[in-house]
Amino acid sequence: MESVKHAGDAAVAVSKAYGVETMFTLSGGHVFPLYDGAVHEGMRILDVRHEQSAVFAAEATARLTRRPGLAVLTAGPGITNGVSGVATAHFNGSPLVVMGGRAPQSRWGSGALQELDHPPLLTPITKLAFTATGPESIGQDVELAFRTAIAPHRGPAFIDFAMDHLFAPSPEHPAETQTPSPLEPDPDGVAAIARLIGEAERPVLVLGSDVWMDRAEEAARDFAEAWRLPVILNGQGRGILPAGHELLVTRARGQAFGEADLVIVVGTPLDFRLGYGWFGGKNGNPLARVAHLADAPSQLATHMQPAASAAGDLSVVFWSLNTACGEANVKPGRYAPWTARLAETARAATAADAELLAADSDPIHPMRIYGELGKILADDAVVIGDGGDFVSYAGKYVEPKQPGNWLDPGPYGCLGTGLGYAIAARLARPSSQVVLLLGDGAAGFSLMDVDSLVRHGLPVVMICGNNGIWGLEKHPMQMLYGYDVAAELQPQTRYDQVVTALGGGGELVTRPSEIGPALGRAFASGVPYMVNIATDPQIAYPRNTTGV
Structure with a gap:
């Protein structure tokens, strides 16, 4: 098997195969071979003034491009300075790989500079945190980190490399990306949600960041327009329906959530931003039923019991739900007055803001x-x-x-x-x-x-x-x-x-x-x-x- 100059080359070659174009970093001697690998592979190196900015830049790259971002941090304080960025990626479901330096394995336990066992610190806020086993396996280990980061539900992965391993010769690893197969939603769950829509008189559709991250924005918009559902946008879901769209009622959010009898939440958790999933109950209305749809079963609400739920590739979810609504004979005319009322509230709120703007x-x-x-x-x-x-x-x-x-x-x-x-x-x-x-x-x-x-x-x-x-x-x-x-x-x-x-x-x-x-x-x-x-x-x- 042909060898590259060192393990840093192998790590960077695999990163490029997964679509990484920029390495965000702050200079540190423990990770010099990764920089050298970036030079050999023609990867941009962008250095910042604080490690948190390197991780935030990599995380934002993942959110904007929908490809994994890469941050390279030197050992010890370099990695601990990046922890808040990794936690942010964890909560945002951003496909991020953080590569860290590590004190030499040959000196481990003797008090080498910045000797710290990093993975236990990162484990609670990553999908995977581990130390590469040796120079001969670094290509495979890096590929595992990327595969883990991009698999639903997306999130950060952390891998560190002992300094002596990173400088050592390493066999070339075939740079063949492996992308996860689309997850099919449970048809019974989809059918149940379609029935809820058919029965509703005051439905609201909430579209969150994972709709964008799952490349499902067109399917989501087509679904909303096909069934004339009033829409509230959240996070990077903002813009799926552009400003001024007749179904966009984000400016009527209080009324929509307070008076709805069904809230369909897609691609975002039922957390504090959405009242923990408790809707309705205002102006004499009962609590709303909730349908929760996510890109992976792990993201479905467990702190409360939705009336129906489904998990899978969100484009497939919307296509399946579109078919199911047809089979359930959903009639948008049933809730057209509600949609019109929310649209009028949204227009009035916009007009009322003109003076302060x-x-x-x-x-x-x-x-x-x-x-x-x-x-x-x-x-x-x-x-x-x-x-x-x-x-x-x-x-x-x-x-x-x-x-x-x-x-x-x-x-x-x-x-x-x-x-x-x-x-x-x-x-x-x-x-x-x-x-x-x-x-x-x-x-x-x-x-x-x-x-x-x-x-x-x-x-x-x-x-x-x-x-x-x-x-x-x-x-x-x-x-x-x-x-x-x-x-x-x-x-x-x-x-x-x-x-x-x-x-x-x-x-x-x-x-x-x-x-x-x-x-x-x-x-x-x-x-x-x-x-x-x-x-x-x-x-x-x-x-x-x-x-x-």
């Missing part, structure tokens, strides 16, 4: 920022949210025109994803606008990686909603205790000057009339550019406590 108040109302941003966003823009209150407004007022173009931390809620996500978005969508929305709290986690944007020539528009507080904490503490602690930041901190000091561009905006022109300059600049906007700290994003 154009508000001239001083200090600036956060909604004015989104009013100006909406005028300049292209249909294929990638919008990234990293923050609390400020990004909550984005979730409400930024309606993508296309699926797969919205990124936020997801249910794990980890701040600091923004710069890594922005790096990935600029690489994955080189001709699209890339907009990073930062709260001023979130900016403190990763702003140094503007240096990575500058060094690698990656223009991104950053908009910082700067209210000088931890808004998501300050206002609730005031409500609970009548005071707040540990919730203040410096008002009007010049985050824009941090960006300019690192080689980008930026400016501070303090008046509403300045927002639009500043955004225009940012998009025209061709460099990483921050529009740092001072907003009113007294305004809190309106929330309820039920999640619906």
